[in-house]
Amino acid sequence: MLAGFSAFAQKSYNFKKAESEARQLLHTAPDSALVIINTTLAQKKPIHDTILGNTYSLYGIYYAMGGKPDSSIYYFKKGLNHVNNYTENKKRILSNLAIAYRQKGKYKESINHLNEVIAISKQQKDSSRLALVYGELASNYNYMQQYDKSVYYLLKAIALLNNKNDLDKIAGLKQKLANAYLAMENFDFAIDLYQEALSIFKEIKSDKNYYLTLVNLGETYIRIKDYNAALKYLSEGVSGLEKFGDKEILGIAYNKLGNIQRKKGDIKKALSYYQKAYNYLTTTNSVRVLRIAGEYIKLLNDTQNYQKALQIIKETDPYRKSIESNVDDRMVYVMAIAETYNKTNQLKEAVKQYKTAITLVDSSSFNETERKTKELQAKFQTKLQREKNIALKANNDALKNKVEAEERLILFYIIGSIALFLIVLAFLRTYWLRSNLQKEQLKNTEAEKSLIEQQHQHEQELNNNQRKAIEEKKRELTATTMQMANLQDSINQIINKCSDNKITLQEIKKELEVLNKKKDYWKQFKTRFNNLHPEFEKKLSSEFPELTKNDIEFCSLLKLNLSYKEIASMLQISYESTITKKYRIKKKIGIKDDKEFEKLLLNL
Incomplete structure (x- = not known):
């Protein structure tokens, strides 16, 4: 009886129904979906390749939602082996595989698989699938901070679905577009798109997408400093996402909660959330990992918990080689750990990390990307607004067209008559004026020529005298600067002799008396520099009040085009400290590029 019942159960198992139920449960009750998946694979009777491929794909989705991209990639590839001859199934699994590679930060592999799906979809003229793939491509470029490409593919995707009633797909694309606008700091537009996506996700009961959108909406409110609204949306989003077990998404969400508590001043809660986020990621x-670790370390530095910060650095550093983070994320991490090393007197390591940060800044093309994406953003907003006004404009145009046509005809006759009269009048007046002007010009030409030659000669003499005076002042200023440096070197020589016991007290006294008789070169330097550039210190202090007196004096030396080595010798600091000081001054005044900084000093 038991054997007969088992055979009947195997025979009556409905594979298609099981697959449909598992697919629905993945986004609401993933563990229940896993039971159905395992039951399907446990069946002893022959299973069609499409069922096997789809079931392994569901396995991959389950692990992807749980934050295990390696396992999801394994099962997606296993599913592909069964569906190579079934293009619909192949397109779906290739898309999922591309998403899994994106989770691992392998954007090149992800884009390659998405391009495979695009080629198949274009061949089959499958616009719905093509729209979805464009959306996934946009997500890749969003992670890669290429927002212009992200917006481009999202607009293409939305255009393909405009005439269809695919609410879930349109909502997903709007969510992605909102992510791009959030990254570009167009917060109002991002909020509108997130709210539209939320209402659709709620209507179609797509729970995970609904909670994920809440998290992104919370981030938007953090950026506009509405922390109460941000806390409300994030708390609801995190609570809903807990049941799906996606550790990466939870880590990002807890990090955002930590940001809110840090902004509100609750450091204890902020540290707790940062630790949770770090553990998940x-x-x-x-x-x-690098960005969130960097934010965590920065807060630990602010609270002077340097030992914990060093522990996080030790645990995180291996990820610098194993994951492909973008430049901004690496910058956040490098600047945080450089500060930790600086505060713990590991100056050599701190300098090394600051140099790495400078390299990252030089390699970033953020400004150009930002310019392009804002242009695309403006185009899309204009297009969207125009679409909303089309209906109203069409009605108004229909009422006005006839009246405007008659008015234009009458106006044309009037303007034509007036224009003809004015042209004739202007021609006659011009002819009369031209005759008089030619006579006057003949009289004045010679006198003006002589006057211009005299003025030119006078200006040339004046410029030559001014140039000589400026050059003389610059030579005096440079000489004073070098005398200052020599004075510092003399003092250092006396110190070194004392350290080596190669000089007597009487000789020290004699050499110090010689130095004492020398002029106060720094005072001379400041006097001559102010004579040469009287407005430099005043303008620099006025435009950048955060600069200290020492910063302004350092900028004075840079304006003279002295080398790092000469400045270091003069100020008695190391070559590296000179570079670091210049970097800090640039950071204070909000300038990254050296050429822009030099241009600023030159114009002051």
């Missing part, structure tokens, strides 16, 4: 090898 390190277990998934997320590409966001």
Whole structure:
């Protein structure tokens, strides 16, 4: 009886129904979906390749939602082996595989698989699938900070679905577009798009997407400093996402909660959330590990908990080689750990990290990317607004067209008559004026020529005298500067002799008396520099009040085009300290590029 019942159960198992139920449950009750998946694979009777491929794909989705991209990639590839001859199934699994590679930060592999799907979809003229793939491509470029490409593919995707009633797909694309606008700091537009996506996700009961959108909406409110609204949306989002077990998404969400508590001044809660976020992301090898670790370390530095910060650095540093984070995320991490090393007197390591930060700044093309994406953003907003006004404009145009046509005809006759009269009048007046002007010009030409020659000669003499005076002042100023440096070197020589016991007290006294008789070169330097550039210190202090007196004196030396080595010798600091001081001054005044900084000093 038991054997017969088992055979009947195997025979009556409905594979298609099981697959449909598992697919629905993945986004609401993933563990229940896993039971159905395992039951399907446990069936002893022959299973069609499409069922096997789809079931392994569901396995991959389950692990992807749990923040395990390696396992999801394994099962997606296993599913592909069964559906190579079934293009619909192949397109779906290739898309999922591309998403899994994106989770690992392998954007090149992800884009390659998405391009495979695009080629198949274009061949089959499958616009719905094509729109979805464009959306996934946009997500890749968003992670890669290429926002212009992200917006481009999202607009293409939305255009393909405009005439269809695919609410879930349109909502997903709007969510992605909102992510791009959030990254470009167009917060109002991002909020509108998130709210539209939320209402659709709620209507179609797409729970995970709904909670994920809440998290992104919370981030938007953080950026506009509405922390109460941000806390409300994030708390609801995190609570809903807990049941899906996606550790990467949870890590990012807890990090955002930490940001809110830090802004509100609750440091204890902020540290707790940062630790949770860090724990989640390190277990998934997320590409966001470096940024979130950097934010955590920065807060630890602010609270002077340097030992904990050093511990996090030790645990995180291996990820610098194993994951492919973007330049901004690496910059956040490098600047945080450089500060930790600086505060713990590990100056050599701190300098090394500051140099790395400078390299990252030089390699970033953020400004150009930002310019392009804002242009695309403006185009899209204009297009969207125009679409909203089309209906109203069409009605108004229909009422006005006839009246405007008659008015234009009458106006044309009037303007034509007036224009003809004015042209004739202007021609006659011009002819009369031209005759008089030619006579006057003949009289004045010679006198003006003589006057211009005299003025030119006078200006040339004046410029030559001014140039000589400026050059003389510059030579005096440079000489004073070098005398200052020599005075510092003399003092250092006396100190070195004392350290080596190669000089007597009487000789020290004699050499110090000689130095004492020398002029106060620094005072001379300041006097001559102010004579040469009287407005420099005043303008620099006025435009950048955060600069200290020492910063302004350092900028004075830079304006003279002295080398780092000469400045270091003069100020008795190391070559590296000179570079670091210049970098800090640039950071204070908000300038990254050396050429822009030099241009600023030159114009003051």
